[in-house]
């Protein structure tokens with residue numbers, strides 16, 4: 427009975443969150459700012475990290491890293507999954523990027539930040555890529571900065587870059603969701619120019635020793651994160667499994683799954699552990715991941731691009 431009540435409550439909230447336009451974001455529910463003084467006004471070495479599933483956040487990170495390198499800064503840049511745990515982070519700037527998943531920064535990115543050592547006054551900046559436009563992107567950025575400042579990073583900037591949504595349920599019914607289709611060319615050259623400008627802005631804030639104050643606003647999307655929109659999605663997606671005949675055991679899905687829910691030995695997906703990030707279906711090039719939504723087979727990001735002849739724009743700083 428309790429489960430049923432809980433289900434109904436979650437259903438109503440999730441439906442409201444998906445259908446009602448965002449509340450006017452005017453109520454501040456949390457604020458973050460520097461807890462310690464900024465380390466130095468000079469940036470000789472910078473670390474740019476991101477998590478990326480379908481490449482948007484990675485390309486933004488690479489462009490940002492190139493813009494910093496252009497200013498003579500020595501830059502280390504890579505996906506958080508390639509970042510080896512260190513006792514000490516010896517950089518003059520840390521930039522961290524993430525996609526927005528379910529109106530927030532994904533839990534596994536948050537856990538990565540929690541696992542970092544003390545940042546001891548290093549200036550920190552965040553960015554998110556989002557499918558939006560009502561994707562709660564500012565609050566997702568806030569989540570990154572708040573966690574970094576809890577590690578004694580000094581927040582200097584946050585920025586959101588819109589992209590073609592990588593959320594498969596936006597295109598796996600008869601019609602592609604309108605807002606997804608409208609953003610099919612994003613991120614484009616203009617987006618990447620904002621990324622380059624953002625790098626300049628961050629350096630300016632550090633030079634002027636100007637930490638920022640960042641706020642989280644009350645929005646309907648923000649409220650809905652308390653009721654687990656991924657839980658709701660899991661109820662809508664049926665029959666999630668690996669099609670053994672199609673699978674070439676390339677391991678791409680295993681590497682991407684943030685919760686180790688894929689067992690290739692048994693061709694099994696642990697749907698209880700799954701957090702519905704869609705990484706497996708978005709990555710698989712062989713249509714070997716099966717999911718159903720609204721009685722239709724879900725197609726992954728690569729398949730969607732192929733079907734509609736969409737080619738992601740590659741800025742000059744990025745090779746693939």
Ligand SMILES: Cc1cc2nc3c(=O)[nH]c(=O)nc-3n(C[C@H](O)[C@H](O)[C@H](O)COP(=O)(O)O)c2cc1C
Pocket residue numbers: 477478479480481482483484524525526527528529530555556557558559560561562563588589590591592593594702703704
């Ligand atoms: C599971 C999932 C949930 C998503 N939720 C949101 C969201 O709440 N708000 C939003 O604006 N975009 C959302 N998106 C779209 C992604 O944030 C966006 O496409 C992002 O640029 C993907 O970055 P990547 O290519 O680096 O993985 C979601 C995508 C996925 C796969």
Ligand code: SF4
Pocket residue numbers: 668672673674675676677678679680690709710711712713714715
């Ligand atoms: S990505 Fe596709 S082909 Fe590769 S191991 Fe996973 S299911 Fe198999």
Ligand code: SF4
Pocket residue numbers: 679682683684685686687688695699700701702703704705706707
């Ligand atoms: S099994 Fe679930 S958590 Fe793992 S990659 Fe696939 S959708 Fe994401």
